[in-house]
Amino acid sequence: MGNNQNNNRTCGLKNPKLNALFYGVIKGNPIVVLMIGLCPVLAISTTVYNAVGMSIAVAFVLMGSNVIVSLLRKFTPNQIRIPVFIIIISTFVTIVDYLIKANLPFLYKQLGIFIPLIVVNCVIIGRAEAFAYKNSVFLSFLDAIGSSIGFLIVLFLIGATREILGQGTFFNKVIFSNPCIVMVLPPGGFITIGVIMGLLSYYNLRKKKQ
Amino acid sequence: MIISNQMNPFLIFLSACLINNIILIKFIGLCSFFGLSTNVKNSIGMGIAVTFVTITATIVSWLVYHFALVPLNLVYLRTATFILTIASLVQLEEMFIKKYLPPLYKAMGIYLPLITTNCAILASTFLNIDYNLSLLNSIVNGFGIASGYTIAIIIFANLREKILTAPVPKSLEGYPIAFFLASLMSLAFLGFKGLFGL
Secondary structure, rough: OOOOOOOOOOOOOOHHHHHHHHHHOOOOOOOOOOOOOHHHHHHHHHHHHHHHHHHHHHHHHHHHHHHHHHHHOOOOOHHHHHHHHHHHHHHHHHHHHHHHHHHOOHHHHHHHHHHHHHHHHHHHHHHHHHHOOOOOOHHHHHHHHHHHHHHHHHHHHHHHHHHHHOOOOOEEOOOOOOOHHHOHHHHHHHHHHHHHHHHHHHHHHHHHHO | OHHHHHHHHHEEEEHHHHHHOOOOOOOHHHHHHOOOOOHHHHHHHHHHHHHOOOOOHHHHHHHHHHHOOOOEEEEEEHHHHHHHHHHHHHHHHHHHHHHHHHHHHHHHHHHHHHOOOHHHHHHHHHHHHHHOOOOOHHHHHEEEHHHHHHHHHHHHHHHHHHOOOOOOOHOOHHHHHHHHHHHHHHHHHOOOOOOOHO
């Protein structure tokens, strides 16, 4: 729930479909711009494998919930929309939880409690409320894909930085020895996202000056 | 490290509060941690509200899990049940406090609706089930997690008020410098690791 949510919810494209698709990737990136859904980003981004696994889980839930919320938007009374969103989201989270538990036990052990916690991930309920509840099914699906890609990019960046610097490996292949262990510990997660956001705001300031 | 029923309740509390601090070590509940720590008054209100709701939610979710979900073989509905339980509990508590405890409502009222989707509370109910804790130990663990949250958010809000007067590079103003601050705090909390051999 960041304070700097921008009200301008488009990225300047005329076609509404492309607009829905690309909004979440950069301009409305859920993590670095809107500052929502931070918990899993920092907690499980110690390796690229975990980061990609988490992004796919979030993407599945986001697409499923956006489509269903959009399908049911005509029948959902305005007053009880939030409980309805929560039930839809938690259904998909339970599906993902059991799918990963059955097929990828190693990933399940790594992600642990963060899989059931997807249910309170602000990205998903935020997109349901801000977009899927007001738009058609296909547009909501595109919006979900865009936000998922934005989520994946940031998670991949943080995961890669922390794995390379903290463990000296990339996708479990050794790159160098003597890594800087603090990067895989909790402080490293805060530093990495701080640096990424700092660079982004440096770039934005430079662009404004020109 | 894993908490179990064999441990001394005091150690469970310390472990949940300092050694495995929910925000700085486990990264749960970050949204409200960054969103509400811009001034000390807000952070205190949020801390009280989280503590209050965590303890009641722990009790209710423990009872629901052990007396409804397990006997009915509905354990797979855990995620959905817990979030709905917490949401309705928060709603009830808000009405109750508004009517009977107006001063408390004044202190934490506006933070209650925000808490429904706070990961820290949901996580503490899940952790109690995962560790298979007894009801008393669950309450101790929930209280520890909430105290850890409160300590972290109040210290962090104080630091953020101080940093407003510091000359920070322009591109680091706002959230980036807050993340660096959180990183230093997290480094400090790492120092608790190994306390009492935990």
